[in-house]
Amino acid sequence: MPLEYGMFPRILLIGANGQLGFELTRSLALHGTVVAVDRRQCDLTDADSVRGAVRTARPDIIVNAAAYTAVDLAEREIDLANAVNVVAPGILAEEAANLGALVVHYSTDYVFDGLKAGAYVETDVPNPLSAYGKSKLGGERMVQAATANHLIFRTSWVYGLHGGNFLKSIVRAATTRESLSVVSDQWGAPTPASLVADITAVAVGRYLNRAEQGFVPGVYHLAALGETNWCEYAKLIVRYLADNGVPLALSVDNIRAITAEEYGSPAPRPANSRLDTSKLRDGLGIALPQWHRDVERTLREFIDIAEFALVTDACKISKE
Template structure:
């Protein structure tokens, strides 16, 4: 289908009330008409409804921020996890292919088993340890099978000002208790939802809407903040900066106990190494990805000030 190039482009965002979706509603506004949907407006489990919505909107770009993200819950709710993360992603890819629209889809570091010593590159074999990771990999495979112009962005350790996340949990616990122990043998790069949304907008604007559709560098890319840290180190920095902002807390950040993941058995197995190599994205799109500390500091300022 040919789009009217003289009109403002239409961008359809699914999962508009999630952490990344909420930020996309801000970052994409300068690019055109943004239609953001949440589950109350579009049932991602009803594939006919999903197709109907896409066809009625006829978007130039579909940004799929909808996801089943309860990692432990997915172990028992397998059907729903695969329906949202896998099948629905494939339906969106089929509709994007039919329309000639760009599909932007978010995946995860959990498609890897975490046993590699170095950061993962896009071509490393996927070997998810959990149902969540397997369902997200199924989404990647469904998109590849439909073969639309697609950008699959694997992210890690997302936190945003909107919604529940690790940052808010640690802040709450610091106010309630003088004792806190956090896992120290799992590492990754805390990445803000705003960074993911802003990078997405930059790529769409410069490389899709900017006139390069026929040469758009589609594919899988890793998108995460620079650097790496354990959950324990992350917690220490969170509370150190929160204290500098004047937050009253019961615990001294320097006294957070570092413990192995085995201390807190989880239903779903998490990868020990969640670090993603972002060289491909930075080189292809000419973008700078800041260190995780600067993003988290800004996020704390949003939440606390």
């Protein structure tokens, strides 16, 4: 049942200090009181800690932005990956069902094997290649089994100003290395954490007003529009930095395209990570941005932050 008029919903955000959680803390505040917890208050490897966090908060909505994301390490730490990505989401969904709450969970393009010629739709049969991908698919299924009142967003190649990600790694490499080899035979869409957070807020708004607006629970693909490969993505980053006057050790000409086999990661990745977002766009009536526009916007923010830091340091020195 929808909340009564005048009631302010409580939203429990798991993983508040992560890359996505950082953005969700901002976007979800539009819709209610956000109870943001990190590993100290909700240890996803401890079932009692997970249940305790939910029962203490008694939320109307649970948003799980926490996950085990070390793709290569998961090949050796399967039990840990499963505890965080499979068992914990199931417990959160069970607790949500007991409260009559909505649970929002995030999954990944890595639930697919990448063999499809076109973009994946939500009804395509998953076939993960890696231990990480298998754990994320397991989490999806645990949530679905525990409650019908769920939103599962599969996303891809997430990046942002907060946390570790490919974009920040390339920025760092561009200032310290003279050459770089980057995989060119894996395709997908870099997706900003801020976009994922904003779309989540739109969906939560639809849920809270579902008596007046259409709300359909289930699995949705959420990614920026367009496609690229990791090597072309890296080149765009370096080219943008150079064009905007950032001193670099690396030039675009010294970025070498290699195959995933040449790179030799412990965990296999899908060659095709393209996600069809038609269901999300039609259901929410929104226009998603092209991937490169948000990458350039994020890089502009990086440059502005770096310039501000330089000015601040100069002011400190002059005062001394």
